[in-house]
Amino acid sequence: MHQRRRAAGWLLAGTAGAVAPWPSVAQDGVRGDVGRQSRFTNLVSADQVEQAATQQYGQLKREAGGQGALAPETDPQLQRLRAIAQRIIPFAAAWNARAKQWRWEVILIRKKDLNAFCMPGGKIAFYDGLLARLQLSDDEVAMIMGHEMAHALREHARERMGKTAATRLGAGLLSSLFGLGDLGDAALNIGAQLLTLRFSREDESEADLVGLELAARAGYDPRAGVTLWEKMMRAAQGAPPEFISTHPAGPTRVRDIESALPKVQALYADAPRPPKVYGPPPKPAGTANP
Incomplete structure (x- = not known):
C-alpha cells in the first residue's frame, strides 16, 4: 500500500491520497426503491455531526490503542478491509x-464482538470477531462494508438525531444546538450519541438495499448478502447481532435481500472483479461453524 496513504492514517476520497476517479453512475440499481432524504435531517447540521463523529472516532482509536486492541498498519485483515473499502468508496x-x-x-479493533460501523464523514471500524467468528469471504465483508457506508451516506444518524430533537428536546434546545445560539453541553453529547444510536427497521432495510448496490458496483457478488445474514443468524442463535438488532431477522431479511438481487446482478456482471489477496483470519479455537 502506498506509503503516503499509510502515513496519513489511510485517508481516501477527498484527499491527495485518493486512488480512483469518482465514476459517473447510471440511475439504475435500487435507487427507485429508496425514498428521499428525510426532512428531519434539516434540523441538524451535517458539519456538526461529521465533526463530532471525527472526534468520537479519534477517541475510539486512542482507547483501542491504549488497550492494545488497535490493529497495526501491517495487519493483513486491516489491509484486506481497506482494499475492499477502496473499491466501494468511488461509488459513494x-x-x-x-x-x-x-x-x-x-x-480494525481486535475484540471478539460481532460489530462494525461507519460514522458520519466516512469513519469505518470493524471488530475482528466479526471476521474470525463468521469466517467472512471478501464478498460478505463487502456486504457489511456497503451496508454500514449506506447508513452514513443516507445520513441516518443525522435523521434520527433530528427526529429526537423535534419530538423531545423542544424549540429552545434546537435553537441552542443547531446554530441559533450557544452550543452548550448538549452539543458535546452528539459524538457519544453516534456510538449508541440504534437505527430503525426502515433505516436498516434501506442500508441493505444501498449496500447491495455499492458492493455490486465494486465487483462483489451481491448473493453474498444472503450467506452473510444466514451466518449471522446462526452465530447469534436466531437473533441478529446488537449492531443490527432493530432489523427484521431470519427469513424476512433473507427474503428481502433475495428480492433485490435481480436489480443489482447486472451491475455486478459489468464490474471488474477484485483481486483476492487475503482470506479470513484464523478461526478462534472452539468456535462452532457459523
Whole structure:
C-alpha cells in the first residue's frame, strides 16, 4: 500500500491520497426503491455531526490503542478491509455528494464482538470477531462494508438525531444546538450519541438495499448478502447481532435481500472483479461453524 496513504492514517476520497476517479453512475440499481432524504435531517447540521463523529472516532482509536486492541498498519485483515473499502468508496458520491469531501478511514479493533460501523464523514471500524467468528469471504465483508457506508451516506444518524430533537428536546434546545445560539453541553453529547444510536427497521432495510448496490458496483457478488445474514443468524442463535438488532431477522431479511438481487446482478456482471489477496483470519479455537 502506498506509503503516503499509510502515513496519513489511510485517508481516501477527498484527499491527495485518493486512488480512483469518482465514476459517473447510471440511475439504475435500487435507487427507485429508496425514498428521499428525510426532512428531519434539516434540523441538524451535517458539519456538526461529521465533526463530532471525527472526534468520537479519534477517541475510539486512542482507547483501542491504549488497550492494545488497535490493529497495526501491517495487519493483513486491516489491509484486506481497506482494499475492499477502496473499491466501494468511488461509488459513494452517487448517494451523497458530501462523500467526495469526506476523509475516509478504516480501522480494525481486535475484540471478539460481532460489530462494525461507519460514522458520519466516512469513519469505518470493524471488530475482528466479526471476521474470525463468521469466517467472512471478501464478498460478505463487502456486504457489511456497503451496508454500514449506506447508513452514513443516507445520513441516518443525522435523521434520527433530528427526529429526537423535534419530538423531545423542544424549540429552545434546537435553537441552542443547531446554530441559533450557544452550543452548550448538549452539543458535546452528539459524538457519544453516534456510538449508541440504534437505527430503525426502515433505516436498516434501506442500508441493505444501498449496500447491495455499492458492493455490486465494486465487483462483489451481491448473493453474498444472503450467506452473510444466514451466518449471522446462526452465530447469534436466531437473533441478529446488537449492531443490527432493530432489523427484521431470519427469513424476512433473507427474503428481502433475495428480492433485490435481480436489480443489482447486472451491475455486478459489468464490474471488474477484485483481486483476492487475503482470506479470513484464523478461526478462534472452539468456535462452532457459523
